Amino acid sequence: MVASAQLDLLQLFPFDLDDFQREAIAALDENASVVVCAPTGSGKTVIAEYMVHRALARKKRVFYTTPLKALSNQKFRDFCSQFGPEQVGLLTGDISLNRDAPVVVMTTEIFRNMLYGMPLGEMGTTLAQVEAVILDECHYMNDSQRGTVWEESIIYCPANIQLVALSATIANAGQLTDWITRVHGPTRLIYSDFRPVPLEIHFCSPKGLFPLLDRGNQRINPHFKNIKKHLRGERNLQADAPSHKYVIAQLARRDMLPAIYFIFSRRGCDQALEELGDLCLLDAHEQEQLARQVDDFVREHPEAVRTHQLSQIYNGLAVHHAGVLPAWKALIEELFQQGLIKVVFATETLAAGINMPARTTVISMLSKRTDRGHRPLNASEFLQMAGRAGRRGMDEVGHVVTLQSPFESAPEAAALALSQADPLVSQFTPSYGMVLNLLERHSLETAQRLVGNSFGQYLATLHLEPVRREHAEVSAELEALADGDAPVSEVELAAYEKLRGQLREARRLQMILKEQADREREQALESQLKFALVGSLVVVLDPLDRVAKTAVLVRKVPGPPLMLVCLTADNRWVVTGVGGVLDFQPHSGRFDEAEGLSIPTYLMLRPGGHIAGNPESLDLSCRLPALPVPEPPEAVTAQKNEVERLRLAQENHPAHRWSGRSAHQRVQHHREKLLKRHQRLAEQLSGESDRYWQEFLRLVRVLEKVEFLDNHKPNALGAVAAAIRGDNELWIALALLNPEVEKLNAVQMAGLAAALVSEPPRPNTWATVTPSAQVEEAIGALQQTRRNLVRLQRRQQVLIPVWLEERLVGLVELWAKGADWQTLCASTNLDEGDLVRLLRRTADLLRQVPHVPYLTDSVRQTCAESQRLLDRFPVSEAV
Template sequence: MVNSSPSPTDLDPKRLFSFELDEFQDEAIAALNADKSVVVCAPTGSGKTLIGEYAIYRALSQGKRVFYTTPLKALSNQKLRDFSQLFGAKNVGLVTGDLSLNREAPVVIMTTEVFRNMLYGTPIGQIGTSIQGVEAVVLDECHYMNDRQRGTVWEESIIYCPPHIQLVALSATVANSDQLTDWISQVHGPTERIYADFRPVPLQYNFCNLKGIFPLLNKKGNSINRLLLNTKYKGKKPPKVKPKDQVPSLLTVVSRLQERDMLPAIYFIFSRKGCDRAVAETVGLSLLTSEEKRQVAAHLELVLHQHPEAIRRSQVECLYRGVAAHHAGLLPAWKSLVEELFQKGLIKVVFATETLAAGINMPARTTVISSLSKRTDQGHRLLNPSEFLQMAGRAGRRGMDEIGHLVVVETRFEGTKEAGYLATAGPDPLVSQFTPSYGMVLNLLQTHSLDEAKQLIERSFGQYMANLSLIPQQQAIADLQAEQKQIFAQLAPYGDLETLQEQAASYKKLQERLREAKRLHKTLQNQAERARTKDLAAAIDFAVQGTVLSLKGKYITVSEPVSAILVRKVPGSGQAPYLVCLGEDNRWMVATYGDVVGLYGDIPRFKVVDSWELPPELGLKPGECRKSGAETAATASHIPQLEPTLVAPEVDEQHLEVEKITAWILEHPVHQWPERGQTIKKIARAEKLDKQIGDRLNKFQRLKSRYWEEFLNLIAILQTFNALDPKLVPTTLGESAATLRGENELWLGIALTSEIFAQLEPHHLAAACAALVTETPRPDSWVNYNTSQPVIEALLDLQSMRRQLFQQQRRYDVALPIWLEYELIALVEQWAQDLDWTQLCEQTSLDEGDIVRLLRRTLDLLSQIPHIPHISNTLKDNAIWAMKLIDRFPVNETANG
């Protein structure tokens, strides 16, 4: 930069910046000069911050102000240092949750949450005193809208921001930046999308295995380098897990980076312990020259002079070797030192968790990813493409490196397949994390009607994305309705649909009755036949010569049963004998038991057959048939022609039922319809369509009003606890909770407005507040201090109200945390009683960074208490005093410098 306070005529980028701008930067500046908001979507390290800086120059030249928002306090502090050098310390201020420096300055850096809170209490689209004179708001790291815990803040900030204020949204590459831009245009004002997919410093993807470091992709960059393809297991399934000695060790990787002049490097390891172990593994490896070691010593001496508590002798030795760890378990002051040494090239390898990829200015020549999977709350999973790209983006220093390197290290579980997928997958889309909160409800209802609040909820990016997803649903509903309309037209000649449905239903019932009647008739027939067959077999066994039989079966193949006289029983092939009979047609026949369909025991037998001799030409096999002579003709002619009584009475009755139902069907109106089958199908289809359309419309309405339903559920809970009156006006409790910020503002409001906390001494108050903002600790966490009895009693008094809030949230399916944790808060109480930092750390399993985070969250809540209406002055005074007790190094950020 060459000019820190330009006039309106000095805004030519060529005069402001000492280097040639990239095309996307020129486009963004042109859009800002056209008074448009911009969404700048470009890779990490491509120079997006320059566009935010131009917005600041532009505002300063017109005597206006700029707010520069970041998602993290660490980033806000970093921007404070950078912009103070760039624009002058008097022109730059900082506002975070618990810190305010020069807040009336032309350029104010803040967390995005602070900006959102400034907009609360001001009707949407209007100018509140807090944003008077603001020309532009820079939303740095805008892709944090994807963050599950913080995403809502970005959406609210964009919705609430007055339309005349330019928004400068700076985002890493995401797949749906066009949707983000379109949404901002709809809810805020004209917005231009500035998209760049190139990097000023090209990025080379590499893969490291036992044989060395190789390019991961082919020359086209669209598939895996063929030299890395595994041919050893060709035609076989490769082993899922490699032995440890088949993957490169950490020392091997670092040594190869040094040999290939690929340092300095950020080596990503997804656990704090893993980072610390990596530092320990590099003992004996020295990456610094004597002069570099002297410079490290000078920096250490300065920190030791300012904050001796920040120095840990166990962490110092590695700095002289050019190695360090960087993770959330370390003191912020120590991490700042590591960042500074790395930026100056005095640390060659920093082993870091992925939080380092979240916007902190620590570019490197190389980034190393030690594993392509990590443990999460949802289990072990592969990195997603955006996480991979965010880490990869740290490689390549603009103006210093011709090329940046990403090195993926082969592990026992992942290889080139996973690395190739992530390298070619492209970025993930932004997914809205918008979730209404108690604070949102209370703040909106203080200044807006319920209808206005609904309009705001429906302007969220979450609702915008939901509406986009509903477009296919709308089309599907329209298609079904069109088909339904066509069927209605085809059925119109037969009558109205309701009558047709009733007729078709009754016809269908008759058909079902007929099917059931036929089934029952068949069953009765089978039962009667089985009974008859069983009885016949028994009767045949006792039948004697001259008995009259009725024959028809497998061997007596006639159309109607034949009457015959049993003449002989001769041995058969099985247990049953064959039956030699004389038929009514004067023919000899050989039958089996199975051919007998009737036996007439009540007819006197023909005794004449006792003297008959069988004709010699008759074969005694089933089915044999021979014509007889005159001697039997007279007898044959007198064989009675009788119908066999085979059908049981119930069979006859069921047969009549079948005929009756059949007659009803034939007389039914539906049976008279032409194309009856097709017409019935159309009526059934119309009924099915009606149900499908109804189901889809219900689902459509649920999705369309999902966020509003959540908002209404929060209203119901707030009314249950008398935070809102029946007219939806915040009560005393509601007004108090509305001033608070946290994960559950109602719970904080209930606790802090009770008389319980007002009686606590400052150090006890600090511990009790810590219980309200501390998440459930890990099972292996421990503290060697006991919490004081007054604190325990105060927290026990809250248990009943907490239980009631749990019940209501469960009833309305609200998943907001209700913290009330005891295990760690004794640390806060001890710190508030002026315990030495080193001694405090020795009495707990928590890392130093975790202790600082616990104390800062407590400090943040304490800093809100003096601004809560309707609470006692005693509580406010005690909160102020508790803040003074806690806010000292290393908790105090200004002390970290």
């Protein structure tokens, strides 16, 4: 081994390196961080191994982080075999081995917790001599529960430590790289879509196994082109799914085993194994090898054996899902890697990084059940499972088999197989622990900057980029709108515009008052005119010149509407309705001769009709008296005078005589529009860009309400919560500080801890053992505290769960009392894997308590003893 900056790659890796591996190594030797985005099985591990070799050669250290304890344990075993046990350490929370070794494998959460304990940007004693951190399975940033840990690790990691982010194929690897460059330092994207073992994708129906795509893997096989694509949820009664036995027979006949057979439910996996009966896929030599290892396991760990599936194990068949004991799963993984298990029925969790490559993966369904109902698989989920196919150095080609079902056929499978990977999204979510740990070491302003560095904030910034560009364009346009030289000031223009508005309003009011007066006049005259006699005098409005004139009623034309034919004093014939009559004078005399007048035949008998009179009508018209025109109501007259006053004021205003006023006003109106738009865009930018910071502040307000913070700094109570890792650190701290907790012994403490970390089980879950009276009393004492916290969180719009689940507490107490595993399993219908997970989550909390400050010695000691009671096989995690 060469102790220099550039190691002899040929000495380290006697095989040919791929281009992306060489590119990544060159970038690392130039002191850049890297994001390596390549398909599963393409050899990303080589880059991590190079960093280990380089660190050892330089007498430096390297951290290797993974998302899961099982992956960390597996990588620890691999590195011990490769570099020697003395060179490798392991930290997974419950296991601490050789922690000062040059190479330390750990869960990513442990690394994040280390960074919490150091001043920002400083190496501290924990990271002394560390020159690189490898973030394996970095696409776990997409995980809703763990994603925040990756973002925090990248944000808080000192800039002089190189980051090696290893990720499966994602659509936005460039964005991830750019973000790491911004928050950590120069980072290069090393991207490869090359698979050393190419994949062939098949479709299996009861009629056989066929290639799904054409020879170029660009489109669907023409054999399937005439098959109708189903609408989502549409059932095709003619499309039966092939049986599991038939599918495996097809794989065996084509030499496509071993295979991982993905089924998205534990029960489905178990039922598939039962369906195969006594099918055996091993030859005599393989059976002998497998039997020897299984017999040894049964002899050493009888309590961990799945006895009802033991016969299938001997035939080379197994299941692998969260309901299976970890020790049994480890045996399955080991046998599968040796090629002694030919088919393993597994849920999707097996695709998440466990080293179990196969020649073939079978994807039984293209949709899966979630908490929100069934949904189609997304492209990344499909690629993750498909990526398990093809063993490097063993297979020339890997196989992916999709199955026909009543809901899915070849077109749906082809569409998914040809889809590109999904983009990585941020799951960044502030927690009470994050708030307390940041504020313990940093000011509120620094914390805001750190939260603003999240990948979620970066993506939000990209999302707002069009808004930001538009905001800049509007700002530039506003600056370009110069006022110019105006003969009147803006104040005078504003006064003029106000005057114009007052005039418009005065005219509108004048019209309203006039219409109201006319309506009242018409209502008063209508009843009188119905009984008016021919020859009566009226005052009418002549349609020709709109002048009020005295007239005599010559004829009534019944309506509706009522029409009056009148002769005016200036010898004109006028036809009017009630609205055209201004006054009716029944007592001013009556001209009987009007009855004998002939109305011209060419006079249109409709309101508004009018013609000049003739000599026959002249004699009568000349004798008509001049009646006074009625004055309008005072309000109408006063409003008319107001309109005239405002009109004169407007005409005499200096702005009225400015010829450029209209153009100037158009510019001003445009400016006002731009200002409103500018404000709306600014509000949009402000509202979106600080979403994560607002979430952070909501948690700060909750912590202040319960007095865990003083002047934005954690006090003694806050220090308790800051030292805890959990779903809701504040709630766990409040529970541990309750005086009732001190009364519990070690067994009872285990039960209470389980209540604090357990999510509500499925509705059909049962357990025959109940909590002890002391634990029930402690839970009862915590109920009011829980209600207060839930209420407070709801007011602040905080959605962090507050668990206090007692249905499974009795099981944990039973195990803490020393019950054997068979007795525990017989006391509930929980799967064994779920039981282990419950007990491990409980033990994980108990393991933290002895290191939490400001708790009483009795609580810390009791929790330590309680954790020891739980930590026995198969709950204890073996490496």
